[in-house]
Amino acid sequence: MRTAIHLSFGALALATLAACGSGTTDASAGAPAGSAAPGKVTVAASDTECKVGASEVVAGTTTFSITNGGSKVTEFYVYAPGDRVMAEVENIVPGLTRELIAELPAGAYETACKPGMVGKGIRNALKVTGEHKALTSDAKLAEAVTGYKRYIKSQSDTLLVKTQEFVDAVKAGKVDEAKELYPISRTYWERIEPVAEIFGDLDPAIDAREADLAEGEEWTGFHRIEKDLWIKKDVGKDGPIADKLIADIKTIVQKSNAAELTPLNLANGAKELLDEVATGKITGEEDIWSHTDLWDFDANLEGSKAAVQALRPVLEERAPDLVKTLDEKFAAAEAALDRHQKGDGWQLHDELSKAELKALSDAINALAEPISKIAPVIAK
Amino acid sequence: MGLSRRGLFGLGAAGAAAVGAGVVGANTLLHDAPAAHATSTSDPYPFYGEHQAGIVTPAQDRLHFVAFDVITDKRAELAELLQEWTAAAARLTQGKEAGSFGAVGGAPEAAPDDTGEALGLPASGLTLTVGFGPSLFDDRYGLADRRPAPLADLPKFPGEQLVREISGGDLCVQACAHDPQVAVHAIRNLARIGFGKVSVRWSQLGFGRTSSTSRAQATPRNLLGFKDGTDNLKLEDADLLRDQLWASPQDSSAWMAGGTYLVTRKIRMEIETWDRTSLAEQEQIFGRDKGEGAPLGARAEFDPIDFAAKGPSGEPYIKDDAHVRLAHPSSNGDAHLLRRGYNYVDGSDGLGRLDAGLFFIAYQRDPRKQFVPVQMRLARHDALNEYIKHISSGLFACPPGVRDAGDYWGRTLFEA
Numbered sequence: 001m002r003t004a005i006h007l008s009f010g011a012l013a014l015a016t017l018a019a020c021g022s023g024t025t026d027a028s029a030g031a032p033a034g035s036a037a038p039g040k041v042t043v044a045a046s047d048t049e050c051k052v053g054a055s056e057v058v059a060g061t062t063t064f065s066i067t068n069g070g071s072k073v074t075e076f077y078v079y080a081p082g083d084r085v086m087a088e089v090e091n092i093v094p095g096l097t098r099e100l101i102a103e104l105p106a107g108a109y110e111t112a113c114k115p116g117m118v119g120k121g122i123r124n125a126l127k128v129t130g131e132h133k134a135l136t137s138d139a140k141l142a143e144a145v146t147g148y149k150r151y152i153k154s155q156s157d158t159l160l161v162k163t164q165e166f167v168d169a170v171k172a173g174k175v176d177e178a179k180e181l182y183p184i185s186r187t188y189w190e191r192i193e194p195v196a197e198i199f200g201d202l203d204p205a206i207d208a209r210e211a212d213l214a215e216g217e218e219w220t221g222f223h224r225i226e227k228d229l230w231i232k233k234d235v236g237k238d239g240p241i242a243d244k245l246i247a248d249i250k251t252i253v254q255k256s257n258a259a260e261l262t263p264l265n266l267a268n269g270a271k272e273l274l275d276e277v278a279t280g281k282i283t284g285e286e287d288i289w290s291h292t293d294l295w296d297f298d299a300n301l302e303g304s305k306a307a308v309q310a311l312r313p314v315l316e317e318r319a320p321d322l323v324k325t326l327d328e329k330f331a332a333a334e335a336a337l338d339r340h341q342k343g344d345g346w347q348l349h350d351e352l353s354k355a356e357l358k359a360l361s362d363a364i365n366a367l368a369e370p371i372s373k374i375a376p377v378i379a380k
Numbered sequence: 381m382g383l384s385r386r387g388l389f390g391l392g393a394a395g396a397a398a399v400g401a402g403v404v405g406a407n408t409l410l411h412d413a414p415a416a417h418a419t420s421t422s423d424p425y426p427f428y429g430e431h432q433a434g435i436v437t438p439a440q441d442r443l444h445f446v447a448f449d450v451i452t453d454k455r456a457e458l459a460e461l462l463q464e465w466t467a468a469a470a471r472l473t474q475g476k477e478a479g480s481f482g483a484v485g486g487a488p489e490a491a492p493d494d495t496g497e498a499l500g501l502p503a504s505g506l507t508l509t510v511g512f513g514p515s516l517f518d519d520r521y522g523l524a525d526r527r528p529a530p531l532a533d534l535p536k537f538p539g540e541q542l543v544r545e546i547s548g549g550d551l552c553v554q555a556c557a558h559d560p561q562v563a564v565h566a567i568r569n570l571a572r573i574g575f576g577k578v579s580v581r582w583s584q585l586g587f588g589r590t591s592s593t594s595r596a597q598a599t600p601r602n603l604l605g606f607k608d609g610t611d612n613l614k615l616e617d618a619d620l621l622r623d624q625l626w627a628s629p630q631d632s633s634a635w636m637a638g639g640t641y642l643v644t645r646k647i648r649m650e651i652e653t654w655d656r657t658s659l660a661e662q663e664q665i666f667g668r669d670k671g672e673g674a675p676l677g678a679r680a681e682f683d684p685i686d687f688a689a690k691g692p693s694g695e696p697y698i699k700d701d702a703h704v705r706l707a708h709p710s711s712n713g714d715a716h717l718l719r720r721g722y723n724y725v726d727g728s729d730g731l732g733r734l735d736a737g738l739f740f741i742a743y744q745r746d747p748r749k750q751f752v753p754v755q756m757r758l759a760r761h762d763a764l765n766e767y768i769k770h771i772s773s774g775l776f777a778c779p780p781g782v783r784d785a786g787d788y789w790g791r792t793l794f795e796a
Contacts, residue, residue: 152387234668264489329576358579361579362575365575365579366451366574369572369575369576370576372490373490373491375489375490375491380487
């Protein structure tokens with residue numbers, strides 16, 4: 001069954017990929033020459049506003065040019081219904097302009113700026129009109145994978161940037177700065193971890209916890225530095241560990257972007273991310289020194305949602321009731337987590353009461369059961 | 381190899397079988413042994429009936445009890461969950477899997493609709509009994525005006541040290557079976573069906589019954605080593621069951637007709653200090669002899685108790701603060717309880733002692749007239765209090781039985 005799915009998908013994928021083209025690039029890569037002026041939309045983002053230059057565009061390629069005039073780092077998204085990410089650009093620092101190329105079929109969308117990179121963002125409606133060919137079911141599956149790979153690309157690009165910043169701070173011995181950057185760099189890691197886990201030996205090198213190690217095994221990666229930052233309060237000897245971390249991240253980003261994924265990978269990845277939350281983050285085992293587990297929690301939840309939303313068109317066709325349940329339960333889980341926002345980040349795990357952790361656990365259990373029903377729907 | 385001691389209690393005699401829940405196929409291995417069960421330990425009990433099973437059903441050997449908080453805010457979802465649970469329970473109690481595909485019959489890409497640990501195990505006498513706690517009748521589900529009067533909050537009893545986290549609950553499910561794996565499997569699958577609608581608040585395993593609910597059963601012992609439940613309400617006591625166990629249509633809440641009220645108390649026992657207590661003192665505390673279970677001054681377990689009888693010294697055989705005197709219906713305006721408790725050991729307490737005791741379960745028509753006065757008397761005067769501590773409490777209205785496949789647990793509450 002699994003093999004059959006893979007094959008039929010593989011045959012259709014080529015056609016769809018050719019039809020849809022690539023999703024996002026950012027300004028550092030330069031806007032392609034083909035993006036004509038009519039398809040260009042400027043976005044003026046600030047800490048409180050998100051002024052999008054057009055509320056209606058034609059189907060096809062649109063290039064958004066986002067300028068951050070605020071004081072907080074921002075992000076820009078284009079969402080299809082259910083917050084399915086069609087295109088996004090992250091890490092737009094104050095003063096910078098970045099470009100986002102989105103491939104949008106006709107339909108109703110929303111744009112969002114996210115000052116501080118948290119929350120639902122400042123939303124605007126975006127109508128896309130014009131011709132657009134409806135995809136067949138198998139083509140929708142192929143498009144799901146393409147869409148999710150787009151997500152992996154955007155996340156892994158920022159993972160590289162943020163991990164580099166973290167590593168630089170560690171190597172410069174800037175403990176406070178490194179502590180601030182630790183949960184942020186991990187956010188991008190945790191969103192795509194199931195894909196990273198495909199490459200068995202790299203995941204532990206990057207993310208092993210002290211308790212995971214056998215006697216005599218070398219401990220590297222995020223958590224090794226975490227312990228030095230929070231417990232030893234000295235990262236003077238962590239230069240080689242930091243170098244290895246960024247090298248491993250570079251390798252895994254490269255591999256992740258090249259990875260061949262199947263629709264079932266997406267469905268199972270969405271479930272695995274919630275399993276991560278249930279076993280590691282609710283219990284506070286992931287970040288036992290820094291207690292920044294809720295950053296990882298949020299990232300896992302977002303990563304899971306991205307995979308589910310990529311599959312949404314297929315699910316809407318095959319299991320509309322399940323889509324409704326998933327929407328409800330995702331919203332409930334997000335609301336449960338949002339209660340613990342603090343500034344641009346989250347409360348620390350050890351600041352939460354047992355009752356609050358139970359409420360989070362209940363929300364994840366409520367969501368994970370319907371998510372476990374996606375795989376058989378996708379496979380049929 | 382001979383049969384174990386557990387075997388003597390665990391296998392039923394044929395003669396008494398039909399008295400029980402109407403199940404035939406009784407085990408006839410041990411004609412002379414005390415009858416602990418009304419049926420073979422592997423057979424199913426009927427799920428459908430006027431009353432829920434698991435109440436007068438001859439007490440099975442094992443318990444898994446769970447209390448849930450309802451976390452959905454939608455009344456319709458709650459009613460739907462009770463229908464899903466009913467359907468799953470109708471299957472599970474008959475030795476089937478929780479869902480129609482089962483642990484290994486579904487699509488390979490799908491998570492199985494049964495968790496699988498009971499594959500190959502028989503029904504094992506599994507009963508599943510549902511109850512509604514007082515908190516379910518708050519303002520969340522529009523049920524406030526349906527709260528039955530007997531479901532009045534229990535008063536504070538002297539000496540109790542209740543732990544909130546293991547007390548109360550909006551819903552409860554009592555799973556009793558002859559095989560602990562079967563009981564746990566049932567609770568686990570119901571909890572899974574409930575994710576997003578209910579959340580496990582607390583749960584309790586019991587490894588050995590401490591009461592008989594049928595004259596066909598031998599009286600078992602609690603962890604203090606004494607027979608428990610000798611004068612329990614039993615399924616053969618038709619008149620008493622009618623008067624003191626089942627809610628009647630004339631009672632204040634008609635939807636409860638055929639139902640009953642459940643009180644649970646987790647009672648930690650200081651078994652280490654008890655074990656250092658002399659036999660004579662132990663027997664005086666209970667008011668019964670340890671070997672036979674006979675009332676002090678009498679000879680056999682079921683001899684009538686004469687609370688006035690005095691020994692050679694002129695003192696009553698059964699002291700004023702003896703457990704049996706204070707708990708007996710004759711001291712409590714003829715208030716009876718149908719007790720169905722289980723021994724528990726929850727590991728150890730970190731102080732070199734076993735964390736052990738009794739998970740007390742009692743069914744009755746009106747706790748205000750039955751459990752409350754009896755427990756108030758015990759809490760004030762019982763000599764046993766030196767060795768026990770009540771650490772959790774639960775109160776639940778158990779609705780009438782599920783009549784057929786078109787009915788569900790709590791239908792009379794939600795659809796009237």
